[in-house]
Structures are given as structure tokens and as C-alpha cells.
Amino acid sequence: MSDFKFQGACWTVGDYIPTDQIIKSHRFFLPMAEIAKFVLEDENPRFAAGVQRGDVLVAGRHFGQSSGRAIAVKALQATGISCIVAESFARTFYRNAFEVGLPIVEIPGIGAAVREGDVLAVDVPGGEVAIERTGVALRGPRTDPFLLDMLRAGGVIAIGSRLAGSP
Amino acid sequence: MNLVESILARASGRKSVEPGEIVIAEVDRMIMHDLSGYMTARVYDEKVSKPLKHPDRVIMVFDHLFSPPREQEAEVLKSGREWAAKYGIRLLDCGNGNIHNAVARNGFIGPGMVVVGSDSHTPVHGALGAFAVAVGNDCHAGMVFPHGKAWFRVPSTVRIELSGTLRAGTTPRDVALWLVSRIGEDGAVYKALEFGGPFIEALGLFDRWLFPLITVDVGAKCGYIEPDEKVFEFARAANAMQCWSGLEIAPRHERRPEAVLTYDVSSIEPQVACPPTVGNVKPVSEVAGKSVQWAEIGGHGGGRVEDIRMLAQVLGGKSVHPAVRLNVVPSSRAVFKQALDEGLVQVLHAAGALWFPPSTGSNQSVNMGAMAAGEAMISTHSRNFPGRNGSADASMYLGSALTVAASALRGCLTDVREML
Numbered sequence: 001m002s003d004f005k006f007q008g009a010c011w012t013v014g015d016y017i018p019t020d021q022i023i024k025s026h027r028f029f030l031p032m033a034e035i036a037k038f039v040l041e042d043e044n045p046r047f048a049a050g051v052q053r054g055d056v057l058v059a060g061r062h063f064g065q066s067s068g069r070a071i072a073v074k075a076l077q078a079t080g081i082s083c084i085v086a087e088s089f090a091r092t093f094y095r096n097a098f099e100v101g102l103p104i105v106e107i108p109g110i111g112a113a114v115r116e117g118d119v120l121a122v123d124v125p126g127g128e129v130a131i132e133r134t135g136v137a138l139r140g141p142r143t144d145p146f147l148l149d150m151l152r153a154g155g156v157i158a159i160g161s162r163l164a165g166s167p
Numbered sequence: 168m169n170l171v172e173s174i175l176a177r178a179s180g181r182k183s184v185e186p187g188e189i190v191i192a193e194v195d196r197m198i199m200h201d202l203s204g205y206m207t208a209r210v211y212d213e214k215v216s217k218p219l220k221h222p223d224r225v226i227m228v229f230d231h232l233f234s235p236p237r238e239q240e241a242e243v244l245k246s247g248r249e250w251a252a253k254y255g256i257r258l259l260d261c262g263n264g265n266i267h268n269a270v271a272r273n274g275f276i277g278p279g280m281v282v283v284g285s286d287s288h289t290p291v292h293g294a295l296g297a298f299a300v301a302v303g304n305d306c307h308a309g310m311v312f313p314h315g316k317a318w319f320r321v322p323s324t325v326r327i328e329l330s331g332t333l334r335a336g337t338t339p340r341d342v343a344l345w346l347v348s349r350i351g352e353d354g355a356v357y358k359a360l361e362f363g364g365p366f367i368e369a370l371g372l373f374d375r376w377l378f379p380l381i382t383v384d385v386g387a388k389c390g391y392i393e394p395d396e397k398v399f400e401f402a403r404a405a406n407a408m409q410c411w412s413g414l415e416i417a418p419r420h421e422r423r424p425e426a427v428l429t430y431d432v433s434s435i436e437p438q439v440a441c442p443p444t445v446g447n448v449k450p451v452s453e454v455a456g457k458s459v460q461w462a463e464i465g466g467h468g469g470g471r472v473e474d475i476r477m478l479a480q481v482l483g484g485k486s487v488h489p490a491v492r493l494n495v496v497p498s499s500r501a502v503f504k505q506a507l508d509e510g511l512v513q514v515l516h517a518a519g520a521l522w523f524p525p526s527t528g529s530n531q532s533v534n535m536g537a538m539a540a541g542e543a544m545i546s547t548h549s550r551n552f553p554g555r556n557g558s559a560d561a562s563m564y565l566g567s568a569l570t571v572a573a574s575a576l577r578g579c580l581t582d583v584r585e586m587l
Binding site for chain 2: 016018020021024025028029042061062065066067068069070071073088090091092095096099100144146155156157158160161163164165166
């Protein structure tokens, strides 16, 4: 979909999930396609087995806390999800997501409003989510234009020179 | 401007900065460990085709591995060594200590610096008056390596003012753990935490260390203590004062933090963070009696000489409980030397403790510290998520060195005040 507006069925996980639980450290040395099969293996074993390209992950509070490893974001990206919606994100996870080009958006109240499998329409720039089953629409903060610019470029590496103001 | 605002203004070539602004700042020091270094090097080699701009500002420390247990880990270290040699960056190889203590002890961190690292406890260097932030591999590979810069949103600042005197049996680490439960695991997301007040000012550098250490656990971007003569003395001895100039820090009465949180530490009991998260903090007295098979002094905030002294204070002349293995992991070579000089190695050896090389010890059980289902450990580590140390059905408890010592003696979680 255009400019980071997505529609897809959702998978749900709870509050305070550390990056250790997104992908365990003993999986790091596998190829990324293999790593994708173990994402959230303890938190929601259905997810890696059933996720379809374009699905949405819905998480609770402070998603991606603890270690700031970017591989947690890259492993989620490798599952084919379009974006992540959470009550809130840990700051290293938030930063890493935009830096590797995975759209994410903070929507307070999302945890209680959705059931796994609900179809969501997610507007990342506008900070909005509409839930098809209930007709409920929820709002969070709009996404910073600086971060949207990074997403459009596909991550920080693509615009590193421009940001640094050097060739 | 406060300390982090003035550092960011200086590093981004601006007269002043405001919370919420995005700045591109010159990075004075970038640190990475064996695991993050391996992954960052891979991203850089695969996706970035520009030379590394300031190799002298990058430090790699092998700390999760002190001696590779398998070929796979040996390969990780070999490729790290080759990468460091290829780009001319400084490597502190196995046995130098955990990343943060090793770089601080070796003079790579000083007041006023912009410090980045992929380890999430990088903000600990705020104890030395640095603006220190954890950022990801792609930022290191795409900005710090080729350009010597990184982007930052200027954080708003919350001041945490601590006063009072500790009760016997309560240590600065108990205060830090207690603060995590007070502030909450997502209670300070994106903030800078300024720790101050008479309690903080009276602490030595490596006791202050424990406060910026916890900022990640409450969601904050960084934490710091305004450097004073104690810090300057350490930094001068380490020859690390080069960034402490050109900063325009306003006097405290002119600054307007977003909030000021004031706490009295005088009634805090010994605390322990129980599984499954660092925020699940309880007084030790509430969970006393839970049996432990492992006890450890080590980790990014542990393994200080202060911790080893506390261990010896409780265990001297006694023996570790036969059902417990007590591991002691000095945070750096300097700390091990100090423990040798003070006779602590001998005292703890006689009590049955096992000495390990300076490293991160059982952090993530990369080189040691895996537990079987049903086992439990009490340690001075910084993380207790299930599955981080072996079985997801094992339990990690985080407490002070006094609590580790008392529990190792009794074979179960113990409130040290029963022994004082």
C-alpha cells in the first residue's frame, strides 16, 4: 500500500517482551530465512508457523525492551509482516525499526481492542488504526517526518551520507 | 542547557539545542563487544562501501566470550580480530573485563564525550559525565563508521534527587533496583535521567555507576551524574579529559527539567529483582527461603571491587553452602589486581568461591552460567528474563553483593540483615 498504509490480519503478543524473546541469541548464526521460523517462539508459537506476508503484529507495552540488538527487528522483518502496532515500544527497538526500514506505530489502547486474527487498517504516518470487526478506530502520535523519510529510503544506511552532510 | 544538551550542542556545532530537536552529532567514542561487533562488522562489510572515518574512536571488547567453548564461537572471535586489524581499530581481547568497565578503566571514556554502543547498557557511561546512548548496528554501520556521526533526538530530562542514609545491609545497588520498581519499566521512555542529590554526591564513581546502568530498564535514553572532582580525578588519571571543554552548562537553578522525582533512601530494605523482568522488584525479606544452586558476582554492573569486598565481608572464614556454586567474575583486570592486593582472592577461595576471568560472566550464558530447568541463581547481573540463562524454566534473581553472599552461605535467598 502507498506511503505506509497497510491492511492485514493481526497476530498478538503481550506486554514487556524483551528482544531476547523476539529471537533467542543461540539462533543468531542461522541464515535470516531460518531465523524467521523462530521469531517469538515462546511468546506466540502460532505466529512464526502461520504468519502471511502483509500480516500485522500487535504488541503490548514496552515491546522490544532489554538488549538493543537490531537483529530482533530484522528477524521480525524477515517474517514478512507489514508493520507492528504496540501500546508502546522500547526506545532502542523503536530506533532500530526505523533504521532498518520496518514501519511501526504506537497506538495506546490497541491491546484491549483487538483479537488475534482481526483485520486492521494501519496508517503509520498518521498514527491511526481501524479494526474491521468492531469498526473502532484508535489514534496515537503521528510519526515524525524525519523517521518517515528514513522509512521511505529503506533505512538509515541509505541516507547516512545525506544526514552526515558528507559524500 | 543541562549536561546532555550542552554536549549535543557542542557535538552538532550548534549554539544551543532544545528537547525534541533532531541533531546530527560527532561521535567521540563507539564501543562494541564480541557479539554486537560481529554483527555490526557484517552489516558494514555487506552494505556500506565507504572507509571507516575515525578508526581511533572505535573500540571492540571481547567480553561475552573469555575462552570460546566451540568452534563457532572461535570463528566469531577470529573474524572480530581480523576485522579489527583490517580497519586499525583497538581490540581488548578476551579476559580484559566486561565492555563497559574495560573501556572506562582503559581511559576510553571521559566527561563531555558522545559515546555510542550497541550494548543496551551503554548509558552507564553517564556516570563519568558522558552523553552515552545505545544505538543499533545499522546506525553504527551507516553513519558512525563512514562519517563519525550519529543522529539523536534531544531528550527531555527528568531529575532524580536522592537523599538520606542507607540502613545496614542496604547497598547502592538495592537503591537502584528499588528505583526501577518506583519509576516502572516503561516509566521514563526516551528521557534523559539526571541523578543527583546528597546521596549520589557522597558515592564513589563505581557506586554511582549503578544508577545510569538502570536507565535502559525504565525505558530511558540515557542517564548521567554531573561530573565532580571524584570523576575528574579518575578521568585525569585515565587521560580522558579531552572532551570536557566548550560546554555551556547552566547552573542548576536556571535549568528546567521536565520533572523532578525526590526520594529518601533511608528506609529502603535489601531488594531483589525476581523473574520474569528487571522491574519485578521485591524486598528480599518477601522471597527469602527460595533455594538457589548458583550465585554470582559479575555483569555490567557487578564484579566491582566494592562487590568483591562485600562478598568477603560476609563469607570470610565461612564456607559456601554445599549445594551452591559461587562464581566470582571481576569486571576488569584492574579489579582482579585490586582483589589480589587486598587479599580478597585468598579469602574467597578459602570460602569455596570459584574465580572466573574478567568478562561479562554469565550474561546470556554465552560462555558460562546456563541453568537446568528448576534451578535458580542469585547474582549482581542486570537481566533476569526467562531463557537468558539456559532453561526458560530456570530463575534468575538480581540483588546486591551482600544478598548474593548471604544466599550463597545459606543455600537460599536470604536477607543479609539476619547475619549482620
